[in-house]
């Protein structure tokens with residue numbers, strides 16, 4: 001029996017990759033003020049910035065788009081999506097939105113009053129921002145193991161149940177809900193175990209609080225449960241996902257991840273009164289409840305994507321391709337966030353280039369070298385992203401995020417070579433300083449300057 005886990009698809013439509021020279025990339029990066037968010041797509045060969053909305057749709061999804069129903073009210077594509085989502089999740093009300101953050105805004109608008117608290121394993125950036133915008137407080141209670149990149153705990157997305165209970169006991173009057181993000185994106189695409197989800201739900205309900213999910217990567221989380229949790233190996237990913245969704249009183253989902261579409265989101269609820277209020281707000285900000293900010297064809301593509309994502313040969317390939325890259329880097333001795341997660345590989349840049357102080361942004365230095373070396377775009381998740389002027393972040397990570405069904409194994413081999421050659425001359429890397437930054441979300445637009453001239457071009461591709 002062959003051992004290689006192959007891409008379980010063949011390619012019938014191609015998109016050329018921009019090929020550039022080292023000299024061109026030096027110019028592009030300088031023009032972008034040494035901030036890869038300011039690069040253009042045509043300047044990037046392999047783009048690992050994000051897995052959000054960047055994947056490839058299947059022939060079945062494109063086919064579904066052609067038969068999508070664009071009726072304003074009562075679109076058949078909506079009813080198709082509703083059926084698929086109800087079957088998967090058991091939730092009564094299926095509310096489409098244009099993307100995950102719109103679902104979050106509506107959910108928290110109807111559930112979080114100023115002064116109230118949301119307790120989560122970890123809030124994603126937009127989730128936290130929406131809670132705070134509505135006057136709430138977002139508290140992260142992920143287990144302590146998650147803050148040590150070298151710890152091999154198989155479920156580093158788990159919530160610390162003792163701390164959750166303590167918050168519910170002492171601040172219960174102010175808690176609006178308990179929210180579990182699956183997988184934990186902030187913490188490295190780390191999964192939450194089924195046992196932890198059940199225990200968190202039991203605690204929430206014991207204190208009379210609703211239990212919600214941020215389910216952007218529910219299928220990857222289900223697969224990691226199947227792989228890693230005792231007693232789960234014989235179940236299908238679909239069965240595990242169905243059980244997870246049935247634990248919840250509702251969920252938000254960015255469909256741009258495991259929905260396998262380029263745009264879309266869901267808000268699902270079981271409570272009649274809550275759903276009515278959410279739909280009123282939906283009409284105000286997104287659109288009529290049977291399209292919610294999307295075209296009928298988008299709803300049809302999502303209905304198909306939510307079915308395809310639980311195909312076990314897809315999930316096996318998906319997780320294997322991320323693990324394959326992780327193992328390539330691990331063999332080289334590249335310091336990594338452990339264990340491998342669902343959608344990305346994270347390099348610990350502080351360990352990769354310890355000569356660069358955190359104030360001089362080791363993660364950005366590594367991201368920029370990867371671009372110069374091979375036209376690869378990764379993203380810093382560290383002081384530039386999360387620090388404020390004069391502060392440093394607890395971890396300096398570089399995330400290499402895999403779009404779904406987009407790159408092949410030879411692309412991954414190429415990525416391995418690019419990282420290897422930067423790793424071989426890691427002692428030469430030097431830091432940067434910020435020359436201009438906005439007040440909020442500075443990573444996206446900041447301008448930077450290298451503190452030492454770029455290492456001289458060697459060979460180049």
Ligand SMILES: *Cc1c(COP(=O)(O)O)cnc(C)c1O
Nearest residue numbers: 099100101124126185216254256
């Ligand atoms: C992407 C993401 C969101 C926000 O969704 P958008 O579709 O980008 O608005 C929320 N939570 C998690 C965990 C995500 O990964």
